[in-house]
Every structure is written in C-alpha cells, then in structure tokens.
Amino acid sequence: MSDLHPAFDWREVARLALASRLLDELEENELTPSGLVTYQFSARGHELGQLLISQLLTRPYDAASVYYRSRPFMLGSGFTLEEALTADMARRGSLSDGRDVGVVFNLPRRQRALVLPNAADVGSQYTPGAGWAQAIRYRQDVLGEDVQASIAVVFGGDGSVASNGFWSALTMAATLSLPLLLVIEDNDYAISVTGDHQTPGRNVAQNLAAFHNLQIWDGSGTNPAETAVLVETAVAFVRQNRRPGLLRLRVPRLSGHSSVDNQAYKSAAEREAEWARDPIPALQGVSGSRAAGRSGLGRFAAGGGNGRANRPSHRRSHAARRTIQRNPLRVIRTGLSTADWRIGKRGDCAAEGNGRVPTA
Ligand SMILES: Cc1ncc(C[n+]2csc(CCOP(=O)(O)OP(=O)(O)O)c2C)c(N)n1
Ligand SMILES: [Mg+2]
Numbered sequence: 001m002s003d004l005h006p007a008f009d010w011r012e013v014a015r016l017a018l019a020s021r022l023l024d025e026l027e028e029n030e031l032t033p034s035g036l037v038t039y040q041f042s043a044r045g046h047e048l049g050q051l052l053i054s055q056l057l058t059r060p061y062d063a064a065s066v067y068y069r070s071r072p073f074m075l076g077s078g079f080t081l082e083e084a085l086t087a088d089m090a091r092r093g094s095l096s097d098g099r100d101v102g103v104v105f106n107l108p109r110r111q112r113a114l115v116l117p118n119a120a121d122v123g124s125q126y127t128p129g130a131g132w133a134q135a136i137r138y139r140q141d142v143l144g145e146d147v148q149a150s151i152a153v154v155f156g157g158d159g160s161v162a163s164n165g166f167w168s169a170l171t172m173a174a175t176l177s178l179p180l181l182l183v184i185e186d187n188d189y190a191i192s193v194t195g196d197h198q199t200p201g202r203n204v205a206q207n208l209a210a211f212h213n214l215q216i217w218d219g220s221g222t223n224p225a226e227t228a229v230l231v232e233t234a235v236a237f238v239r240q241n242r243r244p245g246l247l248r249l250r251v252p253r254l255s256g257h258s259s260v261d262n263q264a265y266k267s268a269a270e271r272e273a274e275w276a277r278d279p280i281p282a283l284q285g286v287s288g289s290r291a292a293g294r295s296g297l298g299r300f301a302a303g304g305g306n307g308r309a310n311r312p313s314h315r316r317s318h319a320a321r322r323t324i325q326r327n328p329l330r331v332i333r334t335g336l337s338t339a340d341w342r343i344g345k346r347g348d349c350a351a352e353g354n355g356r357v358p359t360a
Helices: 010-031 047-056 071-076 081-088 126-141 164-176 204-210 224-241 268-275 279-287 290-294 298-302 318-326 328-337
Strands: 063-065 152-157 180-186 215-220 245-250
Touching: 010 047, 010 071, 010 081, 010 279, 010 318, 010 328, 047 071, 047 180, 047 224, 047 279, 063 126, 071 081, 081 328, 126 152, 126 164, 126 180, 164 180, 180 204, 180 224, 204 215, 204 245, 215 224, 224 245, 224 279, 318 328
Parallel strands: 063 152, 152 180, 180 245, 215 245
Antiparallel strands: none
16 A cells, blocks of 8 residues: 555554554454453444544544544544553543443543543534534634634434434534534444434435535445545635534444344345455554555554454353463454454354354
8 A cells, every 4th residue: 555645654553543443343252252251342344534533633632522432533643552541441530430331432632632521312413513612703703712613523323313413412512603524433223223224325414414514424434545535625625714614434333233233134235245344454554555664564464363362252261261361452452562453353242143142
C-alpha cells in the first residue's frame, strides 16, 4: 500500500487497532466466560475510522461524545489498556472506579479530544456533543476568543439515528451552524434489527441530502486509503467552515452486539461477507508498507508470537487460563510486542460456540 494518507500516524493506527482487537479477543474468549467481565461489547470491525478521527482532534477545545462501541477511539485519545481492563473488570482505578459497565466512557483531555461522560441509552450522546459545539461557538462569537478552530465530534450507530437525540442535535447544529461532526458507524444492525427497519432505504446519509446546512460524506470505514480521505476531509471541512457535517462510515459488526449475542440471525454467507471487510488484515498491510517500515513498524508484519493468548479458551490448559486471568494486561502486551495478527478468527467468541458458556 503506497497511498498512505500523510495526515495520519499509521504506525499508531495499526498498533492501537491490534490492541483493541486483542482486548476484544481476550474479553470474549477468557474474561467473560470466566465471569471476570460481566457484560462485554466488542468493537471488532469498527476500529479504523475511530482511530483515524482520534488523531485529528488536537485543538484546545476539541471534544467527543461517544458510545459503547467507541473503545478504539478512546485508545486513540489516550485511554490506556490498564484503564480499559480495570473498567471492564469493574475494578478500582478505572475512570468510574468500577461503578459502570466498562464501555461507558469519559476522559479528561490527554493531548487529544476531551471525551464527555456518556451513558448507556442509545442516542443520549448526541445533544451533549451539540451543546459542546454550541459552547465553542459562544466563546468564538460572543466572547471573541480564539478557539483555534476547535470542533465537537459525536459517534453513533445506524440504529441510533432513529432516536430523538440524533434529530435534536442535527436540528441544533444546522440552525445554529455549529462546528459539529456527526459520525455514523453503519454496521446495518441495531442488535438483531436490520438497517431497513431503522432508516427508510437503509442510508441516513442519502436521506439527509436535502437537509439545509449539513455537509455529508459517505463511504467505507474499513478501507484505509478511502476511510482516511473521508475522515480528513470531513474534519477539515467542519474546522474551516464552522458548520456541521455528517460522515457515514460503513463497517461490519464482526461479533455479536454484546457477549450474550450469538448472531444466530445472520446467515453464514452474510457473516462470511462481513469478515471479508475486516479492517485488521488491511492494517496488517499498512504495517508492512514502505512508509510504515520507515517508522519502524516493519516488525509488525512479521507475524510471529506463539498464538497462545489467542487460542479459544477451551483449548488452553487450566494453568494457562489462570495466568491469563491473573494478568490479562500482560497477555495484551505480549500480543502487541510479538505483533501477533493471527486474531479475529470466526467462531472464537464464547457466545458463538467456542466451547465455554458465559457464567454471567
Ligand atoms: C434508549 C435505548 N433504547 C434501547 C436500548 C437498547 N439498545 C442498546 S444498543 C441498541 C442498538 C443500537 O444500534 P446501533 O445504534 O446501530 O449501534 P451498534 O450497536 O450497531 O454499534 C439498542 C436498541 C438502549 N440502550 N437505549
Ligand atoms: Mg448498528
């Protein structure tokens, strides 16, 4: 791949996509079946666009409002692997100190976007994001401050566009001309309900084409070259023009909606087609590219690793499982340092029959 977009640090994108996938893998195969994580949400398939956007949110008032499938974006915004695991395992030291589901996020600013506290109700993330964008406009227009072209970004799924929060935020943003980017990660499912039931014609970007004062982009969320251009164009447009936009990224949801969903409602052919759009192999290609090689990512392409951490739980020894349960962070770090890309094999998820039944 020679067409890597220069606006992004691709080495970091590849590394954090792999980290996110290893986290999902570990939770699905080990921590949830053993009861150490009670409610797991996988971001498998959604990683690429989120990570790219996270890298562009570097202005002083840039902020994001996220949802439960936003962990790759969180990792790109400075959320650590330790925090991800302590949050998921309901331990002290996580941002909610163990009081919330691990993927209900917030994050004080760490060089990149500040992440507003989110909640678990679908659609509730939109109006806080619009409110932040309105506050930026107030500082800019009323207080006369230099806001350095800061913006707000809200992430949501295709099902969430049927919520009142989405339409309220859209109306605020377009009538008040707010620097707000709405990013819709369209995986064509809201739990088991297909997109045609959430959105007439299945495509909210198409339906909003006539919406006044809203710029729209629509395309792949899994093809590194295409997604990078979409993301860079959308963020730059909202920054420069100080008005709203909507970016629809098409992604596959490769795991069940949550750890108790075995996706029995998807046909084998459909799941096969979804796996064909997995962004992880594409990022492995990035890691082997000339540009990435220059930045030292060449070793990521080498594969390697003993693959032990990624074996389905029932094939591991009791001792190996104990080790993983005692120190899951080490398993992720080992996967990262050996650049073990042999992950994400279908059928590995506990709820999808890897041999172990979730205990919670
Ligand atoms: C207000 C509200 N209604 C219903 C739910 C149950 N629920 C949780 S996630 C979800 C589907 C959301 O789908 P989508 O927005 O497409 O996001 P995805 O999970 O596909 O990324 C639903 C209906 C909820 N959490 N909150
Ligand atoms: Mg969806």
